Amino acid sequence: MKQIQIYDGEPAKIKCPLFETFLKYNYSTAHSAGLTLIWYRIGQDQDLEEPINFRLPDNHISKEKDTLWFWPAFLNDTGNYTCMLRNTTYCSKVAFPLEVVPKDKGSCVSHSVKPTEMMFYLEHANERITCPDIDGFYPASVTPTVKWYFNCTLVNGFYERHNQAPKLLINIVRSAYKGNYTCIVSFKDHGRIYNLTRTVQMKVVGSPNKALPPQFVSPNEKIIYELEAGDDLVLSCEVFFTFLKDSVTEVWWTIDGNNTAGITDPKIKVTQSEIIRDFEDKTVIRTLTIAKATPEDLRRNYTCYARNTKGEDHSQAIVRMKVVEPKYTVELACGLGATILLVVLLIVIYHVYWLEMVLFYRAHFGTDETILDGKEYDVYVSYARNAEEEEFVLLTLRGVLENEFGYKLCIFDRDSLPGGIVTDETLSFIQKSRHLLVVLSPNYVMQGTQALLELKAGLENMASKGNIKVILVQYKAIKKSKVKELKQAKTALNVIKWKGEKSKFPKGRFWKQLQVEMPVKKTSRSLSLDGLIRIPERCLTPSETKPNQTPKIHQLGQGVGRNLGFLP
Numbered sequence: 001m002k003q004i005q006i007y008d009g010e011p012a013k014i015k016c017p018l019f020e021t022f023l024k025y026n027y028s029t030a031h032s033a034g035l036t037l038i039w040y041r042i043g044q045d046q047d048l049e050e051p052i053n054f055r056l057p058d059n060h061i062s063k064e065k066d067t068l069w070f071w072p073a074f075l076n077d078t079g080n081y082t083c084m085l086r087n088t089t090y091c092s093k094v095a096f097p098l099e100v101v102p103k104d105k106g107s108c109v110s111h112s113v114k115p116t117e118m119m120f121y122l123e124h125a126n127e128r129i130t131c132p133d134i135d136g137f138y139p140a141s142v143t144p145t146v147k148w149y150f151n152c153t154l155v156n157g158f159y160e161r162h163n164q165a166p167k168l169l170i171n172i173v174r175s176a177y178k179g180n181y182t183c184i185v186s187f188k189d190h191g192r193i194y195n196l197t198r199t200v201q202m203k204v205v206g207s208p209n210k211a212l213p214p215q216f217v218s219p220n221e222k223i224i225y226e227l228e229a230g231d232d233l234v235l236s237c238e239v240f241f242t243f244l245k246d247s248v249t250e251v252w253w254t255i256d257g258n259n260t261a262g263i264t265d266p267k268i269k270v271t272q273s274e275i276i277r278d279f280e281d282k283t284v285i286r287t288l289t290i291a292k293a294t295p296e297d298l299r300r301n302y303t304c305y306a307r308n309t310k311g312e313d314h315s316q317a318i319v320r321m322k323v324v325e326p327k328y329t330v331e332l333a334c335g336l337g338a339t340i341l342l343v344v345l346l347i348v349i350y351h352v353y354w355l356e357m358v359l360f361y362r363a364h365f366g367t368d369e370t371i372l373d374g375k376e377y378d379v380y381v382s383y384a385r386n387a388e389e390e391e392f393v394l395l396t397l398r399g400v401l402e403n404e405f406g407y408k409l410c411i412f413d414r415d416s417l418p419g420g421i422v423t424d425e426t427l428s429f430i431q432k433s434r435h436l437l438v439v440l441s442p443n444y445v446m447q448g449t450q451a452l453l454e455l456k457a458g459l460e461n462m463a464s465k466g467n468i469k470v471i472l473v474q475y476k477a478i479k480k481s482k483v484k485e486l487k488q489a490k491t492a493l494n495v496i497k498w499k500g501e502k503s504k505f506p507k508g509r510f511w512k513q514l515q516v517e518m519p520v521k522k523t524s525r526s527l528s529l530d531g532l533i534r535i536p537e538r539c540l541t542p543s544e545t546k547p548n549q550t551p552k553i554h555q556l557g558q559g560v561g562r563n564l565g566f567l568p
Helices: 018-022 027-032 329-365 385-402 422-431 450-464 483-490 509-517 525-531 549-563
Strands: 004-005 011-017 036-045 060-064 067-070 079-086 091-102 114-120 125-130 145-150 163-166 167-172 179-189 192-203 215-218 224-227 233-241 250-255 268-276 282-290 301-306 310-320 377-382 409-411 431-439 469-474 495-497
Touching: 004 011, 018 091, 114 125, 114 282, 125 268, 125 495, 145 163, 215 310, 224 233, 233 250, 233 301, 233 310, 250 268, 250 282, 282 301, 329 509, 377 385, 377 422, 377 450, 385 409, 385 509, 422 450, 431 450, 450 469, 450 483, 469 483, 469 509, 495 509
Parallel strands: 004 091, 114 192, 224 310, 377 409, 377 431, 431 469, 469 495
Antiparallel strands: 011 067, 036 079, 060 067, 079 091, 125 167, 145 179, 163 167, 179 192, 215 233, 233 282, 250 301, 268 282, 301 310
16 A cells, blocks of 8 residues: 555554455454454564554554554654454455654644645635544544644634634635645643644636636637648647536547547557646647648548537648649759859959950950051150160060060150151150050159150040050159149059069069050061061151141140240
8 A cells, every 4th residue: 555644743543444445344344254453563674574562551552443543653653554354264454654754844744745635616705624634533522723824824814714623714715825724633632732733735726617618729720731742740639628527528530530549540640648727727739640641641631529528629620732832942042152153253263364364355356456547656655764764664665565575666765866856756756656655753753854745745645536545654653743644644544563573574464464555466467577577667757757747746746845844
């Protein structure tokens, strides 16, 4: 039998479980049949079972018919007890553990002793809690003293709860009143005062007056199960039941009208769980699972039923076949990712190799700009007249542009004839050149120099007629310049910077940048002109220009010369 617990220092009575559980007749009938009831005990931490001797003068344990009495129980009474009913031919016995427990320190009870449960209906009036299991301890002529405690707090003037020994009156049952109520009964026997401690756990439950039939939470018309064939179909039936004492609460699924309890298909499984709510209401969840549902499974009728004492109801699950659309998500993502990667790669390649790409396009697909344009020279080189920059122009620029790339350069100090007017000759050279290459340096911007005349003439020509292009090459950095035209040119035009030793390699970035700015000229044609019919060339003098060009050049030269201070 399960363990029996009694309090230390309090009287206790224990009936022999044989007559309550195992035997159909009571003690009087058994005694009349010649059977004798014998009590045995195995003390705590002992192995030997011995009969209880009730005749000892100081023995606090006694028996009365089928009941064992303790006046009172002590801690050392803890042990295993056996009651045996027997005669010479018959024997029946049952054993049970008995534990004598002390009360918790500072408490009216011991937390290890399980209280008796009693249910009370919410908002019912004039309910009473009766102190349990106190009959027989004192005669009817004795009036005991009974004190009631709520969670070990003395009930004295509690609102709507009053002590009516041995009962506790509750005017209106409320949710806040649930908890443990302890009654301590004090009475006097043979000059000694005994106490009996009993605890009742008050549970507040829903009133039967407000009980309802089953309430469906799901399935309902708002919940649609839409899935593809081959997916697992999981249907949840959630039903709310109000508390009804001793009422059945059944929930079941049917498939096409057949209860799942009678279906043996292994792919169909049903599970159930419960959630206890306030006032002992509860929610029952019954889940129907069909593994790898076929199209036929998705067209069946699935209905959930629920029942309690108040009635029965049902709700059908809405199951639909999902329309399968082409899954382009992965393909689109991969295509977009590849496109982005390609664009980024092209941007990186263009950023790193754009000069090479432009030069490749010019060499294979570009139109030769030197054919039938009326120009005789590719580039007129303008620079400051000093030894360092003359060496850079004559040796470096001329050597690479003429010998490596096949361009025709017109260098005034090298190609002009003596005796002419500097202004007129300069403008004539510029008129016959496709590009003006300006080598910038601090000496270049000095007022009154021929280089400045060349710059202004080139910029005016480019701005007014557009038949010449100006290229800026920075040989040395210019910190500040007061020349308005140079400031405007540096703002509008790309400046190619010479970086000394780093720029000398003919296939380096400087020369590629310079090539992009130069006129498009097919290499084969350039080689044939330079290699096969290579003759000494010089810039034409004003007297060698066409007659109708000379007045215009002379007039332009006079205007520019006056601006620069060369002419009055």
